[in-house]
Amino acid sequence: MDMLLIHNANEVLTLQSDTKGPRTREAMSHLGVIENASVLVEGDRIVAVGPLAELEERYSEKVKKAKRIDATGKVVMPGLVDCHTHLVHGGTREHELNMRLAGKTYMEIMNAGGGIHYTTTKTREASFEELYEKTSRHLDQFLQYGVTTVEAKSGYGLDWETEKKQLEVAKKLQETHPVDVVSTFMGAHAVPKEYKGNEEAFVDMVIDEMLPKVAELKLAEFNDVFCEKGVFTPEQSRRILEAGKRYGLIPKIHADEIEPYEGAELAAEVEAISAEHLLVASDEGIEKMAAAGTIAVLLPGTAFFLRAPFARGRLMVDRGVPVAISTDFNPGSSPTISLPFIQNLACMNMGMTMEEVLCATTINAAHAINRGDEIGTIEAGKKADLLILNVPNYKQLQYFYGMNHIDTVVKAGEVVVE
Numbered sequence: 001m002d003m004l005l006i007h008n009a010n011e012v013l014t015l016q017s018d019t020k021g022p023r024t025r026e027a028m029s030h031l032g033v034i035e036n037a038s039v040l041v042e043g044d045r046i047v048a049v050g051p052l053a054e055l056e057e058r059y060s061e062k063v064k065k066a067k068r069i070d071a072t073g074k075v076v077m078p079g080l081v082d083c084h085t086h087l088v089h090g091g092t093r094e095h096e097l098n099m100r101l102a103g104k105t106y107m108e109i110m111n112a113g114g115g116i117h118y119t120t121t122k123t124r125e126a127s128f129e130e131l132y133e134k135t136s137r138h139l140d141q142f143l144q145y146g147v148t149t150v151e152a153k154s155g156y157g158l159d160w161e162t163e164k165k166q167l168e169v170a171k172k173l174q175e176t177h178p179v180d181v182v183s184t185f186m187g188a189h190a191v192p193k194e195y196k197g198n199e200e201a202f203v204d205m206v207i208d209e210m211l212p213k214v215a216e217l218k219l220a221e222f223n224d225v226f227c228e229k230g231v232f233t234p235e236q237s238r239r240i241l242e243a244g245k246r247y248g249l250i251p252k253i254h255a256d257e258i259e260p261y262e263g264a265e266l267a268a269e270v271e272a273i274s275a276e277h278l279l280v281a282s283d284e285g286i287e288k289m290a291a292a293g294t295i296a297v298l299l300p301g302t303a304f305f306l307r308a309p310f311a312r313g314r315l316m317v318d319r320g321v322p323v324a325i326s327t328d329f330n331p332g333s334s335p336t337i338s339l340p341f342i343q344n345l346a347c348m349n350m351g352m353t354m355e356e357v358l359c360a361t362t363i364n365a366a367h368a369i370n371r372g373d374e375i376g377t378i379e380a381g382k383k384a385d386l387l388i389l390n391v392p393n394y395k396q397l398q399y400f401y402g403m404n405h406i407d408t409v410v411k412a413g414e415v416v417v418e
């Protein structure tokens with residue numbers, strides 16, 4: 001098997017900890033930094049991390065055979081995990097930006113037939129091949145910014161044929177592209193035009209027709225719903241998430257994004273793995289999430305781009321909610337693949353520390369997609385998803401903001417960006 005040695009990094013952020021499961025409070029600050037350290041990789045797995053002399057002594061044969069990458073003066077950390085994206089979609093929506101800058105709200109544009117409806121039309125029109133090519137290019141861009149795993153939600157079909165097409169594109173990319181793609185079914189992303197005034201019938205259709213097929217064809221692991229005033233009510237959302245559970249799909253929820261709607265409370269109640277957005281989540285909802293261990297997936301790029309108030313990330317961490325951070329990459333509310341810039345926003349606009357945002361985009365994000373045992377830290381046995389960053393210490397990642405600090409990306413033991 002191929003061996004790789006990344007040697008003499010200024011700092012290796014292992015993110016190792018005794019905490020099992022998602023990290024909360026002070027544990028979110030423990031980056032497990034080892035100075036002047038090296039990482040040994042065999043095949044797609046991490047073998048060991050530590051001082052070079054130690055690795056040479058314990059693994060002398062393997063070290064001798066290894067291809068070497070000199071990381072002198074640089075930082076090494078786990079590949080970033082983007083745990084909330086609307087990855088597969090047709091078209092773009094730059095025409096909405098001046099409308100929003102002139103004062104139109106996101107919901108007004110959507111209710112007038114734009115927004116999610118516009119992207120649904122474009123996604124329905126696109127062929128499988130067109131969607132595959134477009135999404136593949138987005139994944140290439142993610143890699144350039146150090147993202148080695150992405151979650152991908154459907155939800156721009158809103159009919160079975162197109163939802164299936166989106167999920168199958170994600171599945172094929174999981175098989176063919178270096179980036180790992182983890183799928184979430186989000187048939188309840190909006191009520192499509194053809195069901196306007198007939199919302200309950202659409203919810204029934206998602207539950208009775210789409211969910212069983214998603215499960216049967218094994219097209220997703222998670223089930224998400226846009227619980228929002230004017231989209232799906234908490235009651236409809238509960239029905240959809242509970243139904244998904246009966247098919248083995250783990251609940252996730254777009255909660256309290258635009259108006260408070262007790263979405264955080266609902267997430268705790270249905271034992272969702274995560275509640276996402278939470279810009280206007282209530283104190284009580286935050287308490288309930290902390291008690292239930294529900295992961296808050298915060299998406300400050302969406303607050304930035306919609307010019308909305310930021311989620312109370314600082315408070316959530318202090319109250320004991322495990323927090324993850326993600327791009328929400330989608331053509332309407334957050335068209336960016338730069339998870340490093342999203343980290344910058346989380347620091348500056350949600351008051352999270354330089355350490356917390358790194359935890360929130362690696363191991364906590366991995367837990368939000370049920371991959372905490374496989375990725376998100378640098379430790380023996382885990383997948384060798386590694387970044388070499390062109391900075392001498394990790395604090396410069398948030399200090400020199402809005403820049404791409406990637407030097408090298410290793411995905412499953414292979415150098416994919418250099």
Ligand code: NIG
Nearest residue numbers: 115116226328330331332333
């Ligand atoms: O997470 N809130 C719902 N869905 C996406 C936006 C989708 C779109 O505008 O196309 C979000 O913000």
Ligand code: FE
Nearest residue numbers: 084086254328
């Ligand atoms: Fe989203």
